Amino acid sequence: MSHLSTAEKTEPKQQSSENAIEAHELTKRYGSNLALKGVSFKVPRGSVFGVIGPNGAGKTTTMRTLLDIIRPSSGHAIVLGEDPRHAGPELRRRIGFLPGELILDGRTTGRKLLQHYADISGPVRQGQIEELAERLSLDLSRAVRKLSKGNKQKLGIVQAFMHQPDLLVLDEPTSGLDPLMQQVFLDLVREAREAGQSVFLSSHVISEIQQAADEVAILRDGKIVTIASVEQLRASAIRHLRLVATGISMAELQQRLGRLDGVDNLAVASISSADQDSVEASATLEGEIPPLLQALSTLTLTDLVLEEPDLEESVLKLYTSDSKEVA
Template identity: 75%
Template sequence: MEVTDVTKRFGTNLALKGVSFTVARGSVFGVIGPNGAGKTTLMRTLLDIIRATSGRAAVLGTDSRNAGPELRRRIGYLPGDLVLEGRVSGARLLKHYADISGPVREGRIEQLADRLKLDLNRPVRNLSKGNKQKLGVIQAFMHEPELLVLDEPTSGLDPLMQQEFLGLVQEASEAGQTVFLSSHVISEIQQAADEVAILRDGRIVTIASVEELRNSAIRHLRMSATGLGTAQLAARLGGLPGLGDLDCTLTATGATEATATLRGDLQPFVQAIGTLTLTDLVLEEPDLEESVLKLYSSPEVDS
């Protein structure tokens, strides 16, 4: 996918504001953002379900505005507002979708239904929200498309089925399929995606690999040491790159305790405490969710 300066306006509301990015073939690209950020509008615009006001999107090498049946058969799409015909069984509905989307390997539908624990013989109208979502997942994956476009795909799925879905995404990527998915669940994107775009108010705040986000994420640390006072410890740690919210206190045992947040490279911090007599040190795993939420709430930069 190659997206260049895509803008979408609904009357006076500017829903997408010059969005640009590329998605490499065979990769898993995640778009994350709070509800109302523009994720669904972006997906619908890329597939030309709604027409962009300006800008250009090429999907599988074809301008999406010229998308016909041939291109659409190469795409598996799961909308965020999934609506299904309720008067037929799941099996009959999926057969109808298979007739539209193109060839489906023999046994493929049954294999997916078994993995997702879905009874295809039940009428769709009798299914729970989670089971209807499973039908949507199956129809997107069953014809093994070159590109999967998945809008909030785990909505309504229980934790076990969410993990099964993430397994399907990994297998699709390993088979050379490209996956473009949106979510507001940060942990889900962290597990699934190679690269992440953070969308806020119709603009992309940043695009980075999951590893880059982790490296820039916030760690919380707590340590205590003996043989120096609060002012000395504050002087030792103060000014270290990436260290913030430093608070030093004297404990009842006479040790000096420090709490802080740390972002980025650990080496300067390790060097700074190397000669101290430590009685405790806790350094948490990077909190990717906290880091991303800060990007959500940071003041918007005019572009």
């Protein structure tokens, strides 16, 4: 494992940039394959920046480029105010890195392995390792080779967080964790942000990004499809609508809902009962709610369900659409 993360907490250098990361037109070519195609973004200091995308989208390649594990074919990045290609160990000591393919093996215990990393890079605050291990329910006395995938992942999380780095770079960090430990991890991310640390987080778990990130980049085929805040994504997310109304014909309800912007997959049907005849409508809604409420305000409704925004459905739509790249 490339160990970039165990180091003594040092005072940040004076820097002119207000961003923890600035990526400028990063391109990475492997033979005839373009893994990154002009990726550009900025991560403000003290924020959590999430990158989501399907497997093969370029998430890991982007991270490795930022950390100078691999070199871009063109373009460049500035990390904590420095060029990672030339900054050397001093910059790496200020970064906590959890790779997506975490390889940990050996007869040594988790405690000795973490101490080994700390001895190489610099001391960690006394008791910090034990505190993190306790929160993650990680037994540090067990041999690393006997740990399950989930417990090895916990060990990787501890080594990334334990020196309280200025920047955390985390690639699929909750892989192998159960739901309870996923929430503990998200708590650690929130606490890091509150302490002024910056976090660059990649995942294909949309709910995880939704809970953790201030801003989200959606990556597809080596290109950024869009960059938006979680609030902006939620505002444009898809909601599922279902209603039942009386005193209106199917054609009239179809017309009233059909002319609203953002209404799609509209289906209208008649419902007959012993008491009264009703009309049922179902649709998906993408966009603002007030126009819908205005259209429904004069109806006699006997049932109305408007689900929470389906962020996952919206993001998956961006994965497969021909949306214009936003850099």
